[in-house]
Amino acid sequence: MKEFQRKQLLERVNREGATVGAQIPETIEVQGEQVDLQQFVFEIKRRDTIPTGEQERVDQAKRNLRRERIERLQKIEDNEVSYEEGRQLVQDIIGIDRALNALEQLRPVDLEQEAKLKHAADQKRWMNFLKQALGRDGGKSKRGGR
Template identity: 35%
Template sequence: MTGSDATGVTDAEREALLDRVNDQSATIGASVPDEVEIDGTAVDLSTFIVECRKVDAIPPAMERKVASTREALRAERERRVERLETDPIDRETAETLAEAVIGIDRALNALSTIRHPSFADEHHADRLDGHERWLAFVDQVR
C-alpha cells in the first residue's frame, strides 16, 4: 500500500500516523490542548483540568462533568481517528489530525488521574487500615 489518494497523503504516511496515535507512549511529553472543538463547540479543556485539580475532593456534580467530558473526548478521538483512516486528506491535515488525537489522549490521561491517589498513598492508607483493624481485633479479644 504505497499509493497516494487524490489529495496527497500516501497510504504509508497514513499508516505511520495511525501507528503514532495508537502508540501508548505518544502522550509522553505532549501537553493538554488549551481548547478542543467537540461537535462544533470549543471546550476550554486546559482550564477545566486545572480547576478540577484545585479542589481537594471532586463533588458529585463536577464528577459528572468530568465523566461527560471524558465521554465526549473519547467520541471526538474516534471521529478524528476515523477521519485519519478513511478521508481523502492532505499531509498537513493528516499531521494536524494526528497531533489533535495525541492531545485528546493526553487530556484523557489527565482527566483519569484527577483526585486519584498515587500507588504509594493507597498502599500507605491500606497499611494503616490493616493496622487499625488488627488493633480493633486485639481490643475485642482482651
C-alpha cells in the first residue's frame, strides 16, 4: 500500500465521529475466536444497565475488543496489509469502536444506591401526604380563603 493510502486509512479511523452511522459487525474474530458481537451488544444494551452477574463478562469483552482494535490498527500503521485489507480493517475498527461506545454508555447496577434512592423517594411521598392530610402543605390545602 502506498504511504498516502495508509495515512488516509489511519485518518479515517481516528476521525472524530467516525462511528456515526457505522454498524456494529454481526460477527468478528476476537483473540482467535468468533464472537457474535452485534447480538452481544444488543443483548446487554437492551437492559440499559449491566446486571451485577454480567459485569465481569462485559468488562472482559471490552478489554478483548480494545486489544483487538489495537492489533488491527497496528497492522495498518506498520503497513503489513494491502490497501484492500486495510480498508476492511478500518471497517472492523470502526465497528469495534461503535460496540465499545455502546458498552461504555452502560452503567453497572448499584443495588445499594438504587435502594437508597427508592427509600428516599418513598419518604418524600409519605411526608408530602402527611403535610396535605394535616393541612400543612404551605397554603395548598382546601381551607377557605380570608
